[in-house]
Amino acid sequence: MKWTTEKRYQNYDNWDAATLLQLQAQAANSPYQMHYHIRPQSGLLNDPNGFSYYNGEFHVFYQNFPFGPVHGLKSWFHMTSPDLVHWENKGLALIPDTVYDSHGAYSGSALPLPSGDLFLMYTGNHRDADWIRTPYQLGALMDSKGNVTKLDHPLIMPPDYVSEHFRDPQVIRYNDTYYALLGAQDQETKTGHIVVYKSRDLKQWQDLGYLDFTEQEMGYMIECPNLVFVNDQPVLIFCPQGLDKNIASYDNIYPNMYLIGEDIRLNGPKMTPAQPQPLNLDDGFDVYASQAFNAPDGKAYLISWVGLPDTTYPTDSEGWANCLSQVKELELRDGHLYQHPVVAMGSLRQQGTLLRPERRVNDRQQLLDQSGNQYELRLTLRKNQHGSLHLAASADLSQGLRLDFNTGADASLTLDRGQAGLAVATDYGTTRTITLPAHRDCQLDIFIDGSLCEVFVNDGHNVMTARFFADPSHQTVAFVAEQAIDFTGTYWPLKK
Amino acid sequence: MKWTTEKRYQNYDNWDAATLLQLQAQAANSPYQMHYHIRPQSGLLNDPNGFSYYNGEFHVFYQNFPFGPVHGLKSWFHMTSPDLVHWENKGLALIPDTVYDSHGAYSGSALPLPSGDLFLMYTGNHRDADWIRTPYQLGALMDSKGNVTKLDHPLIMPPDYVSEHFRDPQVIRYNDTYYALLGAQDQETKTGHIVVYKSRDLKQWQDLGYLDFTEQEMGYMIECPNLVFVNDQPVLIFCPQGLDKNIASYDNIYPNMYLIGEDIRLNGPKMTPAQPQPLNLDDGFDVYASQAFNAPDGKAYLISWVGLPDTTYPTDSEGWANCLSQVKELELRDGHLYQHPVVAMGSLRQQGTLLRPERRVNDRQQLLDQSGNQYELRLTLRKNQHGSLHLAASADLSQGLRLDFNTGADASLTLDRGQAGLAVATDYGTTRTITLPAHRDCQLDIFIDGSLCEVFVNDGHNVMTARFFADPSHQTVAFVAEQAIDFTGTYWPLKK
Known part of the structure; x- marks a missing residue:
């Protein structure tokens, strides 16, 4: 099939069910398929989204284009687990069906609310007739039965100092206040930054500007910023696209890096780094767009897309691509970030x-x-x-x-x-x-x-x-x- | 939705993918969903098919109409398991796409061949423009990668002494010969029977007539005949629709019964019953269309549809219906058929x-x-x-x-x-x-x-x-x- 723009972005109801059923069977029967990792039910999987603990179980969503191994019209596919190892498919949770996410329900995060719902914050990818992109930061509520209700209006409109590259909100609660970290490209300098917003009610969001966390230039765009606390120290995980290899060495097309902080302040946002430069989160080939969060037990869990942007994989010919990594438990020891398999991995033995x-x-x-x-x-x-x-x-x-x-x-x-x-x-x-x-x-x-x-x-x-x-x-x-x-x-x- | 005949039987490529994805999510999120039994990925599940051991794992398929809780255009949905407890979805394996199965790839069975393929034998449901049904008995080969190739021509055409109700072939190998047992309704008397066929090569099939296994009238139709050997004795499992309750007592709309044989002869087919009348396989509410087979270790395993024909269930409103039973190991003890959970059920504890x-x-x-x-x-x-x-x-x-x-x-x-x-x-x-x-x-x-x-x-x-x-x-x-x-x-x- 030739993947025209029209084909990539056509509505899901313009795809026929026979094609989808065949793609699902093809993925399930692939000789290259993973069997204890999260893999797409069909089509393309990319970033993990909304990694969280809610209603007595772990949740993760993945970016999914169900109709082929290409970056087409994306949804959030929902998975749940009691132990971070055995995952259950819950199907599509967020699909692009409003004007604000007309060209994709892009990456984001999740936070359980005192109200009993799970708050989802994500980037709605909108393009107009001239293919000009507007990235809206959107909200939705998932209830304990898995029903998702999108909020009517965008939570954050792109500020004038960023380009069209403004996405991947991480919503966290810190010092009794809600914050959102967003990946951004500066409009004027075309450099990568992390913008911080603050909110008391998750409705009104106040722009706090760029997070000050390095004096070095972080490439032309930062994707998937993610703040997590490991043994009480802040760790910033992010993907600095186009990072100068003299600043930090990497081999993949784009790196997924982390920076340990001495401390962090989100109001007037600044993290004092404990390292001279960011380091690769993974020293292999294919890890990107990682998400980590602090579970109620205080532990920090990490999950990654195993796959890279702008990269083809051999299973493309089978109509599916990529998977998520196993979940890792993070630990800071002697100033170094360690990653461990979670305890329940032992239950697979x-x-x-x-x-x-x-x-x-x-x-x-x-x-x-x-x-x-x-x-x-x-x-x-x-x-x-x-x-x-x-x-x-x-x-x-x-x-x-x-x-x-x-x-x-x-x-x-x-x-x-x-x-x-x-x-x-x-x-x-x-x-x-x-x-x-x-x-x-x-x-x-x-x-x-x-x-x-x-x-x-x-x-x-x-x-x-x-x-x-x-x-x-x-x-x-x-x-x-x-x-x-x-x-x-x-x-x-x-x-x- | 009103389930018109047209809607039930329209091709899968006339359904849209958005509808299917929503049905899959709805089923996955149902508060009534089963989590360690086989349940439909979407829509309706009915008979288990092709229950077998092949290529180092167990296989079962289920009858599936993916688009709603009704008996529409059916396919075989494929599941595999290492232990009869942990099942993996493999997607649709047999879909109705030839003239012979134009109105459904109906129930059947599976047998591993010396050639290394899994032989699937099933009923193709065909209806003509006047809605007159012809049931064709069809064949297909599945290879170790899950690829299915249908045989070009029907294996068995309906003989003139049966009505349009002629289906559910069970193919077995017995005394170095292939046999097929088929459920049938006699054309003249409109009574239920089991027809036996024989073949040396799985291509040419010879009609051996009705199986002589009872002197009583077995209702107006026998569905899902299934012969299995338990502790070396033949056990015939079948669904005699409309059975006179004076012959054998039952409460469900249609019974799923079994008859233990003293011995059986398939050439000139006759089973001498060891019981005066058939007995209910299950003494509860919802078991039907059971399939049993002898695994290479000689054990007899049973799996059933938990659901009944012509019966609505509350999850119909959620767009899905029914499940399969857990697998049971059969045992004959003191002339009685015992059913046990399989050993691996303990691994769920x-x-x-x-x-x-x-x-x-x-x-x-x-x-x-x-x-x-x-x-x-x-x-x-x-x-x-x-x-x-x-x-x-x-x-x-x-x-x-x-x-x-x-x-x-x-x-x-x-x-x-x-x-x-x-x-x-x-x-x-x-x-x-x-x-x-x-x-x-x-x-x-x-x-x-x-x-x-x-x-x-x-x-x-x-x-x-x-x-x-x-x-x-x-x-x-x-x-x-x-x-x-x-x-x-x-x-x-x-x-x-």
Whole structure:
């Protein structure tokens, strides 16, 4: 199908149900499908929205264009979970059906209200006959039965100092006041900023101007600003598009970064950074548009889009694209942001197997020959070694996802998807590398789910995420090294 | 919406996607929804089809009209499971898109072939311009990736001695030969029969005539004939519509019955019954169109439609209707057919609570005041008592599902949904009663899932199934009796 603008933006009632049913079946039957991550029921998934705890369960929505792997007319698709691991499809919750969101119910956030409703704040994408965009910041209320009522009027109109790029409101409650953080492009300088608004009643919103959080230029646009408190310190998560790589290094087309603050003031908005520059939230290939929130238990949970703007993926040919990451619990330790799998991830584990290295044949130590496509692998690699761990590999190891490690002097870890099946975004390289502490054991907690790999390094000091599109029958896991690798490990097949 | 014939039978591409997405969301958000049973993604669910084990997992399909709670243009919706408890939606697998199934891809069965495909055999419902029906028996092959290819030509044309009611092929392999059992109405006598066909290659089918299995008249039509071997004995499961209640007693609009055979011969088809008359497969309200098959491990598994033909249900107003039962493992013990929850049902259990009777207040013993809507309750009621167990009850017990029990001389158990919320099929009574062995303890294993209740009595000697539509906030469980009830019990909330 040729994706004309008309086709992308036509109303959902101009699509026929047979097409949708076929797209749903195609996605469900994909050999590359994820089975314990949130994936689109059909079509394209992008940003997580409205990540929250409400009415006794966790909620997350995702940006969804149900009719193909393209950025067309977007809705919010609703998911609920008791434990952040087992998610239930609740269907479309916000669809573009007003003049203000005529061209998409774009990203936003959610906040439970004392009234008993869940407040949804989102960007309505409107374009006029000349295709001129107006981004409206809109509100809606969801009740405990899942009924959504949109508020009649926009909450925030774009101020005159921003361009048409003004979106992704994060609504939070702080010091008994409501605030909204918005991603923006300055009209004059065309640089990226975060605008802060304040409200007592969620109806009248007062513009507090740009958040002062850095003296560096944050690219040409900041998307998805997200403030969360981790061990009582503010952490600002955001996507600075076009960020100068001299300011902060990254490899993906656009980075998803974070900045830990010493403290924050939202009224006269200023965050004093505790770091010289922002850092990548994920050291892999595909994480973007992350959302974090503080649950009633005080914990900070994070979820991300695993997918990037302006990037095609091999499943496009199957009519669907992308997924959400697993949820991670955030922790600040020694001034560093750690990410951990949530406790309930353990409930997916089936009978574990202690890995004992098989006899080394030439330079190869086989760990598993039939790993399956859904599993967790925990490994501790002893210090002062180097070699490669091959995952989702063909029997001869010529194909597979590779982790090249060095736990000696120049300690590093490289995730290489260059030989892992179908190519993805190769213009941005096929490897991602992090440094490791020298002469130390390295702990890896690796989650594979179909075409998704998430590696937690050293108890979540780093996370490296990658989509990869290997032949699903490639299920060998093995070390290749000049010397025998000294390690301990456990393998668990995971429930779907 | 008025469900005209035109509306019911219009092609799926004449329905719009917005309508379908809304129906899917409505079903997902229903307060009456089941969360650990198979339920329609949207619209109407009826018969289970193609229940089988293939390519390392269990498969079941359900009859589905996706656009409303009516019997319109039907497809097969595909589900897979590793354990018969956790099911995954795979979308529509067989849709009506040929001249032979122009008015519905109706019920049928599945059989894994040595070639590596899953053979699907089903009834194509065709009507001509004058609305005259021809039922074609059709074939299709599903490969391991879920791709379905329909065979070009009908496998079986209706023979001249049957009426237009000729459907629901069960294909089995027996003594190295393929057989198909079909429900039929005799053209001349308008009585219900089972026709048997035989084939060496699944292409050429030879008519072997009616199965001789009873001397009694089996109503005006037999639907869903199903032969399964339980502890090596043949068990024939079928739905004799219009069966004379003097032949076998039943309360529902149409019964779903079974007959144990001493032995069976399919070539010159005859089953010698081991019972004087058929018995109800389920002693509750809503079980129909059951399908059973022998898995490679030799076990016999059963799954049923929980819903009845020509019956409306309260969720019709929410645009969806019905569900499948939990899967049951069949056992023949002392000449009686027992039904057991499958082993993996235990994996749904969360922390169990040993029930200790609270102090009796007047005639009431409270067990739980917030049971939730998904739980299992195992109770052993000591002999020589009588009373009522109230489930999903309001705090004052004026509303709720009731089990009236007597474990004394006139031992019996009555399931009463007359006060359990919205009315269902009240023309057929609001109670179902079974006799129990006199002066014996009675064991109950009760599964509640939203608006579905399944009671296994005395280790599955009987099963009583009921849909009921109580206010979801009604979550009291209590005994009411003249004397304190002596019992032991455990309660487990179940995972969704």
